[in-house]
Amino acid sequence: MSADEKRWVVGVDLGGTNIVVGVLPIEGGELLALRTQKTEAARGAKFVVDRIVQMVEESIAEVAGANGASKEHFAGIGIGSPGPLNRETGTIINTPNLGWRNFPLRDLIANAVGLPAALDNDANCATYGEWWLGAGRDVDSLIGFTLGTGIGGGIVLNGRIFHGASDSAGEIGHTTIDSTGRKCKCGNYGCLEAYASGPAIALRAVEGLETGAESVLPDLVNGRLEDITAATVYEGAVLGDGYSNEVMKETAKFLGIGIANIINIFNPEMIVVAGGVTRAGDHLFVPLRAEVRRRAFRSAEEVCQIVPATLLGTAGVIGAIAMFKQDVLGSV
């Protein structure tokens, strides 16, 4: 069978909590045979790899069966994983969440399935997915912020993921916005992530409550402040709670600082913000855009759209497929 007859690519989005697998026609379109399972990293690397391989095989069988096709019609597998990693060797260097070190994830999957594979980090894949089929499908260059337990970043320039000299580019969450500020998990002080990640939003909210702020938040967690998460704060904001709104405005200000820095550096066409925090909608984006206008150069700010991601939950899989196409097939 010639390369021209390959009709699908498989995508894997490996996270600390979930594994998501899906299939796309090689030219894009609707995501097929999508499935999600828990990662259960505590059960060991072999367990996780076996689970991924099984999910990939199931997705392939599902799509092949529905189309009278076989595995030969699949060009390969794109894999997005937490990093740092080495794209050339397909090896995970070190993932605190999974507990892996120098782990040859790409080839284990490729050999087990019998298809070529490509590996890249999860934040790059999520951003690339938004560029290919999501919020950024009409622009050439964009920068992605993925807000979750941490803040991941991805850089797409002229339709390609920008990786830097050692696959470490895009650590936007660990840019300093307040050099004498909060301590970050990375050991540094004042990282954007230390202010605007999910846990940081919750922590700032709890700190205020502990010093006497009036709010609906304690009621939302039956008085157990330790149960407050970023989602609780969005809920409070949507319910019209003044304090929750204040915390969201602070969050928007910090994010706006980080985004203004990126706009002054890259002068991008678009910034895509992904993650649960975008559920706060205008409570987040209105003050965020105002802070960006205060801080970024007008010539750069006025050409940059700041938008929420649109591929909720699937950007990573879609981007992993796009990444495979770019890396192995030569174009997206």
Add this chain to the structure above:
Amino acid sequence: MSADEKRWVVGVDLGGTNIVVGVLPIEGGELLALRTQKTEAARGAKFVVDRIVQMVEESIAEVAGANGASKEHFAGIGIGSPGPLNRETGTIINTPNLGWRNFPLRDLIANAVGLPAALDNDANCATYGEWWLGAGRDVDSLIGFTLGTGIGGGIVLNGRIFHGASDSAGEIGHTTIDSTGRKCKCGNYGCLEAYASGPAIALRAVEGLETGAESVLPDLVNGRLEDITAATVYEGAVLGDGYSNEVMKETAKFLGIGIANIINIFNPEMIVVAGGVTRAGDHLFVPLRAEVRRRAFRSAEEVCQIVPATLLGTAGVIGAIAMFKQDVLGSV
């Protein structure tokens, strides 16, 4: 005459204080017919343009005369200028230092000389010069910091200047490192430039003296603290003055924060630091590299050289020539 027979390109580096003009063989090499004159912007735009044109004509005549050649052997003129500017139209949008607005600098020079010309901003050109023939001649990608009255930035990725969506990329001096910090001339708070530009270094030194710091600095300016410049502080540091060294260490720390941010974002092969501040040598670079190691991801930091620029005073002209080659001839 065919394009193949063109042998030289002219470079113009227009600054608020000086105009520098020189010529390079099209394949690079030694800078020829170099000349510098005061800009004297107060005498008006026509005066400045006439002066540039005259300098260009003189440089061409000098090189042509020495080689039995004529203007036909010159491919064109690369012009570096303060921005913001529009590269496509060759127009200066607005330069506070020169007092110009929507000024068609490129075509005025091109038409007067009778050669094609290309326009880009001065910090981009200075960085591109270092990439082509200076500190970065062996790398593909680097980021340049030019420290002077302000802090300019330039981004070279895979051998090309990165311009962004509206020619505004690279404003690294105006990234926030301390969101509640010093007010910057740009109106923002906590920009890198507000801490580590020449005037900011002098201001921080004077503030400390005014609150009682012991130092040799007042003696170096006959007691007139208002005469202290960044150069006075380097001089003090080189003389072994403890306070001057402290100010340099603070400067190195602030620069290190800004550079660590850039390393976490771009994972570049090289950072090139240009400007008078590099004369402080190890007084600057040793604490600067230490701060970067504290703040940047190891995987990115350990592959990044942080070096002083090598084309002192000529990076702008050389980079303007490289930029002309890239823009008009299609490669450097």
